[in-house]
Amino acid sequence: MNIQQILNDSLNISYENFNDYLNQYDLSPEEKVAAFTFYHENVKQKKAITISAEKTNNYKSIADKVEYVHLFPKNLKKIIKEYNLTSNELLVTMEILDSMMSHGNMLINFSQARLCELTEINKSTMSKVFKSLRAKKVLIENENGNLYINSVVFMKGLPHKLFIQYREHFLKSIEYKLTEEENFDQVFDAEFIKTYESNIKKIKDKKEELEQKKKDKTLKSFNETLKTELKEATEENFDLIFDEQN
Incomplete structure (x- = not known):
C-alpha cells in the first residue's frame, strides 16, 4: 500500500x-x-x-404539533374482548389522547364540560362514559383525584426520556389489573421499573437534602444576624447605663 x-x-x-x-x-x-x-x-x-x-440534515419524521401516542395492541384487545368499547367511549378516549393528556399520561386542562363541547356528547351521557372508562381500566384515578390514561394501554412519550416532573405521574398511571381474574400483559420491564422508582426516590431525597441545607443555612444566617443585633443592642444599653451613672 x-x-x-x-x-x-x-x-x-x-x-x-x-x-x-x-x-x-x-x-x-x-x-x-x-x-x-x-x-x-x-x-x-x-x-x-x-x-x-x-x-x-436534521429532519423530523413527524410534523410539529401533531399528537401521537404509543399503543399496546394486546392490552387494548383485552379491554375490547372483556368489556367492549362503545363508539362514545372510543371518541372520548381519542379526544383525551389528542388534547388533554400530558407526558406521563396525566390529564391536564381537563373538564367533562370541555369534552362535551369537543365531542358533541351531552352532559348526562358524558358522565356515564367516564364512569364506564374507569370501570374498564382505560382511565385511572389516584388517591389525590388526578386522572390518568392507563399507560399499559396507551403511553405518551417513552418512560426513560420523560422529564423528572412527569416520572412519578407515569408510575401512577400503571394499572395491570383488568378484572378480578385477569391482568393486562406486562409491557414495562420489571427491573426497569424497579430501577426507575429507585432513581426517583434518590432524586427526591437529594432534593429534600438540598432544601434542608438551604433552610439550615438560612437559619444559621438568621441566628448569626440575631446574635450580632443582640450584642449591639446589649453594648448600646450598657453604654447608656454607664453614661447615666456618670
Missing part, C-alpha cells in the same frame, strides 16, 4: 488507535512524522465537516 493510501485511510482511525495503525506498515521515521502531521491537520476538519452535515 502506498503512503497516500495509508494517509487517506488514517482519517477513519481514532486517535487512540492511530499509533497501532501506523505500526502495521513498514514506514520510515520521516514517513511517520508526515503521517502524524497529516492526521492532526485533517482529522479535525473531517469531524467539523461531519458535524456540519448532520446539523444541516
